[in-house]
Structure formats: C-alpha cells, structure tokens
Amino acid sequence: MIEDKNISKTNLKDLGEFKLIEKLTENFKNINSSTEKGIGDDAAVLSFTKKKVVISTDLLVEGVHFNLAYTPLKHLGYKAIMVNLSDINAMNAIATQVTVSIAVSNRFTLESLEELYSGIRLATKAYKVDLIGGDTTSSTSGLTISVTAIGEVDEKDIVYRNGAKVNDLMVVTGDLGSAYMGLKVLERENEVFKVNPNSQPELDQYTYLVERQLKPESRKDIIKLLKDLDVKPTSMIDVSDGLSSEIIHICKQSNVGCDLYEEKIPIDPQLISTCEEFNIDSTTIALNGGEDYELLFTISQNDYSKIKANPNFTVIGHISDKNSVPSLITRSNSKIPLIAQGWNSIS
C-alpha cells in the first residue's frame, strides 16, 4: 500500500529534514492561549499560570502497534494523537498541546507522510490541541511515532488512580471490546488478501468494530459532561489495555478490592454477533481486549443520581474493602478473581 514506486512521489532524501518538517507542519495553526511559541525554536514555550500541567507520552511502533497493510496512514495519525489525549482525559484534564516525533525508513515518501500528518491535523483541530514540536529522523526499518501530550486542569479537579473508596460505584463510558474485535476482523481480511490479492475486503457487517479500531476517539466530551453534572470521580483511568487490567490498576493503587458484574459490562450488539462468528466469548474480549479508550472511574454513591439517567455511563460494579481481591461476578453468580491479561496476550 505504501511501498509506492510511482516516480511522481517525493523521495525524503531529496528533501532534507528542515524542508520536510516545514512541509509537514505548514497547515497547523496554534489556537490555545497557553501556547506562546510552537514549532521553530529549540523548544516550545507554554504558559500555565493558574492551572496544573499534565503530561503523558506514548510510542507506536510499526509491526508491534499497527500494521500498515490495513491501517490507512491518515487514520494512524489520528489514532496516535487520540491514544495520548485519552491519558490526559484520564486525569480529568483537557489536552492543549502535542509534540509528534517520527522515525521513518526510506520506503516512505513525502506524500505518505503528508497523509499521516493530515490525520494528525484532523485530530488536533477536532480536539483543539496545538502541535508545538517534534523530531523527524530516519529509521533502519519501518515507522515509529512518539507523541507527548500536554494538558491543563484546575488543581481541585485532578483525578488520580488512587482515590477509590469502599462502596464507591465503578462506572465505564461507551462500550468495550469492539476495538479489539475490529482488529481481529482486519487481521482475518488481511490473511484472505494475502492468499488472494484480488479479493475485496468484506467489512459491511463490521463497520462499527472496524471504526473503533481504526478511528478511536478520546473522551474529552466526558470530562466536560462530568463537570456539567458536578461529578468529580474519586479515581479514573483510561481503558487502553483492557477493562480487567485497568480495574486492577485502580484497586491496587487505591488499596481496595472490587466486584465487577459480568451482566453489566456494556458491549455492542455487533461485538456479540462477531464473537459468535469467531467462536470467542464476548466477556473475555470486553475484559481483556484493549484500545477502547473509554474512561473507567469510580464515584461516591452520593453522586449516583447525577449520572444514572445518562446513556454515556454504565455502572458495572462497586468497590469492596481491601481484604477482597478485584473479582468478576459471572452471570451464573460465581465469583472469580480478575486477571490482568492485557490485550497483547489474548490471541
């Protein structure tokens, strides 16, 4: 897909690093008042006089985190930003800036990197964050993307992972497991394509799953909604490695246990039908499939009335005391300990 031998494409070597950076970043405009100086000096200059600054960083590696055979570069750029904004949101903060560094092998052209940056631009515009810096270098193999996201939050609003209290309710946004099954569907189609390069992918009945995999959204909307509802979670984390793993993080850091109810875990009908087709248990996928980028948080029971009518939220369990381990209460009412399998090790 991207090993383009079309001679009208621009070789990166002919361009040089400075021209490449200029080209890739020319359409980015800064919009946040906290951005005093963006790209173009030794460092960016930011101003956060009243707010606290939150910072998170992620590395995406070709062949480990993405496969360009079925990931359009524009989507990859968008997703690379979302993955990081999601961590900022998980602090109850709003992202304001990102830096983006890339290492690329010589099989990439200027045009392919412009595709990648068009996705980055789409994400920065949609989420009102400024691209303020980065690094562009060659690699000996493949594409690596490193994003650092910076956000701001009032001190009183910061939510850590370690504040869950006994009897708090455990709440999750959206639905879980779909991004992982989207990946499974794409991987299967890719195998079919490798055997028969003339085959066309059949994705119509998996559109939701595939979109969840290829174009995740960070839940900035939830941060605003929680503020509007006057709810401050007692703890929060984003669901990137799988629900099970994230619950264990919260419980471990808060020094508590929890009961999670299988029947409460929100899953999409498309996930159910696709899991049946793949002969996989949908609860296993919802628990351990990663890359949902939903928010998992705990709230005081006193706040329950504020969120109960809202379709964005599902109460999936409650916090128990520290002598009990994080557990799943199954549909058949048996109680089994949660295991942090992590999404990389499912298949």
Place this chain on the structure above:
Amino acid sequence: MIEDKNISKTNLKDLGEFKLIEKLTENFKNINSSTEKGIGDDAAVLSFTKKKVVISTDLLVEGVHFNLAYTPLKHLGYKAIMVNLSDINAMNAIATQVTVSIAVSNRFTLESLEELYSGIRLATKAYKVDLIGGDTTSSTSGLTISVTAIGEVDEKDIVYRNGAKVNDLMVVTGDLGSAYMGLKVLERENEVFKVNPNSQPELDQYTYLVERQLKPESRKDIIKLLKDLDVKPTSMIDVSDGLSSEIIHICKQSNVGCDLYEEKIPIDPQLISTCEEFNIDSTTIALNGGEDYELLFTISQNDYSKIKANPNFTVIGHISDKNSVPSLITRSNSKIPLIAQGWNSIS
C-alpha cells in the same frame, strides 16, 4: 556487546511491561517542587505558576544516531538526556523534568536496559531533573529512545533564535568539532576490530574527542553564568547540527547576516592533531561536525565587557545587516558564504 546469551540474564518477555517499568524506575527520586506527581498514573502532574514552561523532544534511533558496537548503554542513556536538556538551555531555561520512552527488540535483557537507565539516572541526578513518565514497548528491530524534556524560565529571560541585531557579537561556548572527530575515531577502531576481533582499541591519544562524543554535557552552567554576569543574549541556539547550520538558523530567523572569523573558532589541540592524522581540514569539522551541544548566542556590544575575560566564551564574529549573507572570513581574508551542510552529510 549486548547480545548476551548468558542464561543468568533476565529475558524481557518473562518480565512483562509493568514489572519492567517498575524495575527500571525504582531508583529515581523526584526533587523539583514543580513535579507534583511523577511516574505511576495516566499522566504526570506539574506545577509552574510563575514561570513559563519550555518543552523539547528528540528521537534517537539505533543504526542512525548510535552504534552499540562502540557506545556503552550507560553513556547512551546519559547522552539521550543531555541532547534534550541542551535544547532547554538554548531557550535560556533550566530543565526540570524528562519523560523517556524506549522501544526494544527481544535481544535486549533487563540487565542491558538497567545499564541504559543507570546512565539516565546519572544524568537526571547531575542535572537535577525528574523522570516523570514514559512508555516501554517492544520493537521489531533495535533500540529507539524518545525523550521529552520540560524546563522553566522567567518570561523576561526567554531567549529565542530570532532576536539577533545588526552589530551584535556572536559568541560560542567551549570548543567545536571534537564530538564529531571522536565519532570518526570510534568508527575507525570499530572497523579494525571487525577485521581483527582480538585487537584492543587504541584511544589514549583521543580521550578528549571520544569523551565529547560519548559523554556530552548540556551547558546548564552557562545559563547560570549568564545570569550571574547579567547578560541576556539577544538570540541563542544549541550547536547540535554543526556551527554553520546553527548560525544560518539564527540569521534566517533574525533576518540578518553575519561575519564569522575562521581564526576565532575555538578548537581543541587534540582536534587539530587528529584532523592532521585523518588528513581533514579542522575548520570544516568545526563548522559542520555535530553533537557539540555547546551554546551559540549573540549579545549586544554593550555586554562585551561582561564576558570578555571569561574562558567559557569565545567571540567568533558579528551580526551584519540583512542584505549580507552569513559568511566565513577565512584566515587568508577571503569571504565565503556559509553552507548548512549538517553533520550527517559530511562523510
């Protein structure tokens, strides 16, 4: 060197990501008051109520930026931090935090990564910066290190690249070209070793050059010294790509020209003798060799008396008006335009 097949070494796969991060970061202690929360949540939380925040990021790729055949991992860790602190210093700022992300192939062991992190720790301790986050992932080939550095500075002290004025003096710290010749020496020894693996490297007469290559220091001391001397540069940049390239950046962004005097460029005697041995012109190396991590800045002539007696500084030229191009005045008094060759393209 690092392809260690000793079975007492710990395979990364057996460890898992969370345990690995725990192991690598267990000896880091936060010391800056601006670090409110470091490693361990979705994002770090920082506090800069009175100062401006400066941010810079760099990506180091095995086979492009370093060769592990002659780069000890501890030195590499140290250097990865210095490269980024240097950008912060170039804003006239002091670094306060770093994030470090690594992508590693399975040929690395826990012990080799602990070596890398011992160098990172040495650097963070020596320069009083806190390691506040990062990402650890696998790669399909080699080692990639991504560092983001965060620093602070009073608004009135920020120095950009674009403030050089006509008649300002151009000043550089330390000496130039040595890091590049250190690399040439190491590469030559590595070639000898490949032919005869029993040979011992002969580096005694190149110790300064090799140290400049393997263990560069960012010039935090200069930022303090300039403050003590009550000198605020009109423009500043760090010398990472070569003097020539940096001068052109300053001139272009400040919309001025400059005259650089060949005879004034500070070079070490070891560089001269080694250039003679390699039959290379030492001025070419000083102009285009990279990785010096010295500071290049311009000052008003009124400030000359404050810096003239200080051995850290060398006045190498002056800013001319925008109708003249950045030029080198050679020892034979001819004037030739500077070219931004960049250190990657010298050899």
